[in-house]
Amino acid sequence: MSEPDRSRLPIRRETFAGVVGRTLDGSRPDWNLIEHPRPPDGAPNVLVVLIDDAGFGNPSTFGGPIRTPNYTRMAATGLRYNRFHVTALCSPTRAALLTGRNNHAVGFGSVGEFAGGFPGYSATLPRDCAPLPRILRDNGYSTAAFGKWHLTPDGQQGPAGPFDRWPNGWGFDYFYGILGGGSSQWDPCLAENQKIIGTPEEFYDEEHPYYFPDAMADRTIEWLHGVRAQDAHKPFFVYYSTGCSHAPHHVAKEWADRYKGQFDEGWERLREQTFARQKELGVIPADAELTPRDEAFPAWSDVPDNVKPFYARQMEVYAGYSENADHNVGRVIDAIDELDELDNTLILWIWGDNGASMEGSVTGSFNELTMQNGIPLTDEMQLQLAERYGGLDAWSTSLMAPHYGAAWAWAGNTPFKWGKQVGSHLGGTRNPLVAHWPARITDDGGLRTQFSHVIDVAPTILEAAGIPAPDTVDGIEQEPLHGTSFVASLSDGAAPEHRTQQYFETIGNRAMYKDGWWLAMKTERIPWLLTPEALAPYAPSAWDPDSGPVELYYLPDDFTQAKDLAAEHPEKVEELKELFWREAERYKVLPLLATLSTFFGMVPPLGGETSYEFRGDVQNVMPGMIPRIYNHSYTITADLVVPDGGAEGVIVAEADHLGGFTLYVKDGRLTHTYSMMGVFVFKQVADEDLPSGDVTVRMEFRADGAKPATGGDVALFIDDRQVGKGRMDHTVPVRFSGYSGMDIGRDNGGVVDRSYEREKPFAFTGTVRRVVFDIKPHLSGEDEQELHTAEQHGQAAHGLSA
Amino acid sequence: MPFDAEVTDVLIGGYMSSTAAHEDYEAVLNCGARLWGAVVVSRDLDGTLTVEHTDHMVEEGAGGLASVGFVVGLFAPPLLAATAIGAALGAVTGKALHQRTGSKIEEAAAETIPIGGAGLIVAYKHADAATVEPAVTRAVQKAVGEAEGHHVDALRGALADAQKKLTEGSG
Numbered sequence: 001m002s003e004p005d006r007s008r009l010p011i012r013r014e015t016f017a018g019v020v021g022r023t024l025d026g027s028r029p030d031w032n033l034i035e036h037p038r039p040p041d042g043a044p045n046v047l048v049v050l051i052d053d054a055g056f057g058n059p060s061t062f063g064g065p066i067r068t069p070n071y072t073r074m075a076a077t078g079l080r081y082n083r084f085h086v087t088a089l090c091s092p093t094r095a096a097l098l099t100g101r102n103n104h105a106v107g108f109g110s111v112g113e114f115a116g117g118f119p120g121y122s123a124t125l126p127r128d129c130a131p132l133p134r135i136l137r138d139n140g141y142s143t144a145a146f147g148k149w150h151l152t153p154d155g156q157q158g159p160a161g162p163f164d165r166w167p168n169g170w171g172f173d174y175f176y177g178i179l180g181g182g183s184s185q186w187d188p189c190l191a192e193n194q195k196i197i198g199t200p201e202e203f204y205d206e207e208h209p210y211y212f213p214d215a216m217a218d219r220t221i222e223w224l225h226g227v228r229a230q231d232a233h234k235p236f237f238v239y240y241s242t243g244c245s246h247a248p249h250h251v252a253k254e255w256a257d258r259y260k261g262q263f264d265e266g267w268e269r270l271r272e273q274t275f276a277r278q279k280e281l282g283v284i285p286a287d288a289e290l291t292p293r294d295e296a297f298p299a300w301s302d303v304p305d306n307v308k309p310f311y312a313r314q315m316e317v318y319a320g321y322s323e324n325a326d327h328n329v330g331r332v333i334d335a336i337d338e339l340d341e342l343d344n345t346l347i348l349w350i351w352g353d354n355g356a357s358m359e360g361s362v363t364g365s366f367n368e369l370t371m372q373n374g375i376p377l378t379d380e381m382q383l384q385l386a387e388r389y390g391g392l393d394a395w396s397t398s399l400m401a402p403h404y405g406a407a408w409a410w411a412g413n414t415p416f417k418w419g420k421q422v423g424s425h426l427g428g429t430r431n432p433l434v435a436h437w438p439a440r441i442t443d444d445g446g447l448r449t450q451f452s453h454v455i456d457v458a459p460t461i462l463e464a465a466g467i468p469a470p471d472t473v474d475g476i477e478q479e480p481l482h483g484t485s486f487v488a489s490l491s492d493g494a495a496p497e498h499r500t501q502q503y504f505e506t507i508g509n510r511a512m513y514k515d516g517w518w519l520a521m522k523t524e525r526i527p528w529l530l531t532p533e534a535l536a537p538y539a540p541s542a543w544d545p546d547s548g549p550v551e552l553y554y555l556p557d558d559f560t561q562a563k564d565l566a567a568e569h570p571e572k573v574e575e576l577k578e579l580f581w582r583e584a585e586r587y588k589v590l591p592l593l594a595t596l597s598t599f600f601g602m603v604p605p606l607g608g609e610t611s612y613e614f615r616g617d618v619q620n621v622m623p624g625m626i627p628r629i630y631n632h633s634y635t636i637t638a639d640l641v642v643p644d645g646g647a648e649g650v651i652v653a654e655a656d657h658l659g660g661f662t663l664y665v666k667d668g669r670l671t672h673t674y675s676m677m678g679v680f681v682f683k684q685v686a687d688e689d690l691p692s693g694d695v696t697v698r699m700e701f702r703a704d705g706a707k708p709a710t711g712g713d714v715a716l717f718i719d720d721r722q723v724g725k726g727r728m729d730h731t732v733p734v735r736f737s738g739y740s741g742m743d744i745g746r747d748n749g750g751v752v753d754r755s756y757e758r759e760k761p762f763a764f765t766g767t768v769r770r771v772v773f774d775i776k777p778h779l780s781g782e783d784e785q786e787l788h789t790a791e792q793h794g795q796a797a798h799g800l801s802a
Numbered sequence: 803m804p805f806d807a808e809v810t811d812v813l814i815g816g817y818m819s820s821t822a823a824h825e826d827y828e829a830v831l832n833c834g835a836r837l838w839g840a841v842v843v844s845r846d847l848d849g850t851l852t853v854e855h856t857d858h859m860v861e862e863g864a865g866g867l868a869s870v871g872f873v874v875g876l877f878a879p880p881l882l883a884a885t886a887i888g889a890a891l892g893a894v895t896g897k898a899l900h901q902r903t904g905s906k907i908e909e910a911a912a913e914t915i916p917i918g919g920a921g922l923i924v925a926y927k928h929a930d931a932a933t934v935e936p937a938v939t940r941a942v943q944k945a946v947g948e949a950e951g952h953h954v955d956a957l958r959g960a961l962a963d964a965q966k967k968l969t970e971g972s973g
Contacts, residue, residue, distance in 0.1 A: 306939065306940075378942070380940065380942055381818055381942050383822075384817060384818035384819040384821070384822045384940070384942065385818050385819065387818075387819035387820075387821040387822060388818060388819040388820075388821075388847070388918045391821070657847070678918075679818070680916055680917075681847065681916070681917035681918055682917075683849060683917065754847050754848065755847075755848050755849070
């Protein structure tokens with residue numbers, strides 16, 4: 001077989017070189033016809049590992065408190081990169097990683113949930129930017145992705161697709177994981193290839209419960225074995241993207257308990273300890289300075305003694321959760337080693353798609369969605385809610401969906417300032433990278449200091465494989481890759497800087513890097529605050545981005561951004577400002593703050609659907625796709641067949657006890673339970689038994705008014721006869737869950753009403769023919785638009801936290 | 803000698819967990835002051851009510867103290883409202899003040915204690931306020947009412963005052 005033209009994908013089939021006669025007599029086959037494309041000889045296997053929501057100062061490999069023995073062993077026989085950069089947000093980093101292009105340029109200026117109306121924020125990959133897995137697959141690699149995806153728009157995660165926005169559409173042969181930005185690790189609503197498969201059956205096995213990180217490693221190893229069973233030589237590309245360490249922080253108690261007491265001295269002390277270890281390890285320069293605490297983070301000494309154990313437990317859980325991720329990546333690496341293929345496997349392991357997440361706000365939360373629904377809770381309230389659901393020992397269980405407090409994230413980003421969402425500073429953008437490839441790396445345990453960016457990963461992999469970036473894919477001319485390969489630095493520590501310039505932008509926080517200089521332009525908004533007051537200065541008519549504060553750093557002399565040189569070098573400030581605007585225009589970053597456009601009145605068109613019908617076998621409707629009952633009057637009507645002797649079970653249920661609703665029958669009584677994010681729980685029970693035969697039941701919610709989180713009255717009906725009533729003082733304004741789905745005829749995964757916990761999933765023992773949601777529009781179109789806007793604000797807030 | 807001619811204080815605390823309410827309940831019982839009575843009412847996630855109170859309160863006929871109910875306050879999401887409103891939990895309705903038996907306590911509480919929530923009511927001589935009030939450390943909202951007079955009337959007056967303060971958000 002001759003070397004194919006790889007500049008046009010798919011690779012063209014070779015011309016038939018045999019002979020075709022009228023019969024087999026005289027005909028000669030050409031067996032190349034049934035060949036498939038193969039990569040260049042020697043192309044390595046590739047394993048890209050991406051940890052979620054974690055900081056430079058988290059893993060012990062880079063001086064952090066979290067034990068990461070597998071990361072360290074890869075570094076000890078590979079390389080540490082200490083000037084590697086990401087974007088400051090989940091989806092943007094993933095898009096840049098998988099395309100080799102700047103995130104805005106491929107439509108991911110923001111997260112997958114938030115598909116905006118500007119080119120840089122559409123959350124839709126342009127067809128002239130074919131992604132890395134597609135390129136590798138078309139060049140003969142087996143490709144698979146495991147874990148978190150977060151590149152499919154919120155409303156497109158069902159059986160209607162479109163599937164070009166799902167992992168298979170990006171070029172992965174196989175996908176197992178979650179489509180959204182975060183998930184329970186105990187009862188995720190999973191997708192496999194192009195189907196939502198819901199919560200695994202093992203969730204119901206109390207002795208051996210399902211755990212997503214374990215299953216990810218299991219599935220990866222199983223897939224590798226399957227590929228090798230079929231083809232001993234075809235290289236693989238595995239994208240292993242952990243849900244860890246994103247909230248909810250879920251891990252078995254014994255993992256968290258390994259860190260018992262280790263954080264009792266607080267976050268400032270943790271930063272000091274980490275900083276000292278980083279210097280000992282040499283992963284930061286000897287003259288680096290530890291940056292000071294911003295007043296947005298409380299001093300540990302100001303934390304009341306009675307809540308200090310609450311805060312300390314948050315970090316213990318996060319640490320155990322993260323160590324477990326290292327453990328499971330280690331299992332995958334071991335499996336590759338057992339196949340005797342570790343030597344020619346290029347492993348690029350990035351510890352964090354952005355800096356550690358400060359989205360838990362100052363207090364942290366027993367349920368991360370409380371913040372996204374705008375429910376203000378003090379740390380004492382958070383502690384009491386944690387007690388309600390089992391206490392601090394249950395913090396990492398499925399009873400809660402926890403996120404730690406912002407100051408722990410700041411400590412995780414040691415030695416830098418800030419964290420996730422803050423694209424202007426290294427706390428949000430500089431993360432550890434370890435490269436491992438024994439066949440090419442000889443400087444075992446070496447440190448690399450070249451300034452690198454996540455867009456450089458794809459070009460590096462392509463160069464390592466000897467595969468060119470294609471000029472056309474499916475006949476479409478391709479946008480060149482924006483990244484540049486750092487393959488040279490794998491074998492040469494003195495390799496020249498391959499990247500001398502890079503812009504950064506996340507939610508208006510900007511930076512421009514050039515030749516060692518870094519101009520930081522941070523908005524003054526505290527990242528976790530999205531209140532009207534916090535946003536007002538950024539309204540379109542109010543904000544002049546050039547008039548905001550700037551900081552200037554020279555990174556070769558100032559690894560941590562400790563010395564602001566802006567006042568001394570005004571000409572450099574102006575030069576970099578201008579350069580940023582040019583880069584922003586070139587890469588579709590504009591308009592700035594498009595991520596927040598919904599907060600300023602630019603909302604997507606109001607949907608016209610007010611009635612939604614589900615047949616009885618519909619399950620696992622993703623949370624972004626359920627009927628929009630929020631802030632409205634609505635009814636749920638179900639047509640049932642109840643056998644003689646009665647029936648029980650769930651008719652319809654959304655999400656779980658930490659936010660959701662369920663309409664079910666127990667002890668003969670129709671019951672409706674509504675959880676307002678686990679903070680308030682409302683329940684109404686019919687005062688008479690459900691009859692047998694064909695029965696229609698209905699739940700009516702009559703909202704008090706057109707306002708977010710409106711209260712209202714509930715009435716239950718059987719065959720149009722009222723049989724129960726009650727009151728819900730507060731309802732969920734934005735979103736019940738970030739990951740848990742809606743089911744007809746059962747309550748998959750964690751249940752909404754824990755009174756039927758033992759019977760879960762509590763499938764209905766009669767027949768649910770159909771369930772209909774009718775959303776009652778408010779009388780005023782103005783009210784409708786106002787509510788729609790408010791809801792979009794919340795969705796944007798949710799997206800930013802994902 | 804219950805309800806002497808002096809000022810009676812009633813403290814009301816609202817909680818999001820029964821654990822926290824019971825911690826404060828135990829704290830006031832052990833604070834050293836003589837209480838007219840204390841009651842803690844909690845409702846678990848299954849909806850089951852638990853009521854615990856000091857024996858002497860019932861013996862002395864202060865049933866009115868034990869029979870109040872709770873409703874949750876208002877959480878207005880700051881994301882969605884023009885004005886951020888701080889959390890207020892535990893505003894008391896006081897609609898069941900005249901009940902005198904344990905079963906009536908439960909009946910009233912069932913209507914008003916939210917699932918997963920809890921409430922604490924403590925009555926004591928005003929002279930002991932400096933001892934009792936610091937013992938209540940975990941209430942997410944609390945208010946103290948006072949009234950002059952004797953017996954149940956004084957108690958009801960103090961209770962009503964505390965309820966009013968809670969409802970007005972001054973607690």
